[in-house]
Amino acid sequence: MHFLDQAKIYIRSGGGGPGAVSFRREKYVEYGGPDGGDGGKGADIVFEAVAGLNTLIDFRYTQHFKAPRGGHGMGKDRKGAQGKDLVIKVPVGTQIIADDEDRDTVLADLTEAGQRVVLFEGGLGGRGNASYKTSTNRAPRQHQPGLPGQEAYVWLRLKLLADVGLVGLPNAGKSTFINQLTNTHAKVGAYPFTTLHPQLGVVRHKNREFVLADIPGLIAGAADGAGIGDRFLGHIERCRVLIHLIDIAGTDPAEAMQVVEEELAAYGEGLDEKPRLIVLNKIDLADSELAAGFAAELQEVGAEQVFAISGATGAGMDALLDAVISHLPAATATERPQGEQEEVDQEPWSPL
Secondary structure: OOOOOEEEEEEEOOOOOOOOOOEOOOOOOOOOOEOOOOOOOOOOEEEEEEOOOOOOOHHHHOOEEEOOOOOOOEOOOEOOOOOOOEEEEEEOOEEEEEOOOOOOOEEEEEOOOOOEEEEEOOOOOOOOHHHHOOOOOOOOOOOOOOOOOOEEEEEEEEOOOOOEEEEEOOOOOHHHHHHHHOOOOOOOOOOOOOOOOOEEEEEEEOOEEEEEEEOOOOOOOHHHOHHHHHHHHHOOOOOOEEEEEEEOOOOOHHHHHHHHHHHHHHHOOOHHHOOEEEEEEOHHHOOHHHHHHHHHHHHHOOOOOEEEOOOOOOOOHHHHHHHHHHOOOOOOOEEOOOOOOOOOOOOOOOOO
């Protein structure tokens, strides 16, 4: 499945139908008078968040959305039909943003399945000549055209809704970690930036479950857009807990932790205030004394608790997952009887 987390589209609500100019003409009916009906209201532009979607890829191929106009008024005081609303379905977690210079005006934020928002209302229908009849104007010929609809370009930005976010420098082993815990098939490679887009998976531990989001590797300056890191960081704004994965066999762990922590603080939006679990990964490539020494060093520079795990072998995972669940509300880490669990992990993604 292709993943796309932002798209620019054009939307236009329907214009109102024009009112009619008509006069009643029936045999044996004297002084029939005006009977032109009003035009119908134009259709609204409605956005609806639906479950089962986790990408905006459909909007890569369809970018223009025009709602139908209202119907024309007709004789015999018949009002024009109202245009049928145009419903645009988007993934849960989608923000609708004005196409301004900074793209920071959020018009709507759809965070729950079934949530709807009328972004643009259709134009009102015009008055027919029957509505202009007065005691002094008994044969009016004036009428109104319908009011035009609203139109604009807007941006759709998807921010994933996950309980736990996985962050770290490139090549920290995040893809291996999520593959170990879920049915996600994230690409794994012995080079940086193997993951090019966020991945979602459902983790089940001790009859509890939560959604885990794997964010592509962050680099220095990510909060300012380096490596499009600002877009990646946006996906963890709604996570309750962050797992900060550090490669024990890579660069200096204390330095690696500092780089990511600084980017979280620089991005803002409360990311540096979220509970964070510092995790030393790839302990299968290092001896236990080295891991203990690095853990003590990280605690000296601010880490409250450090976990040591191997994403490849699964060693140390139970203690880490116990800590994750302890930070999640009971309603989030859902309990399910064994044998009744449903696999809903995201399908593999291929590059655009």
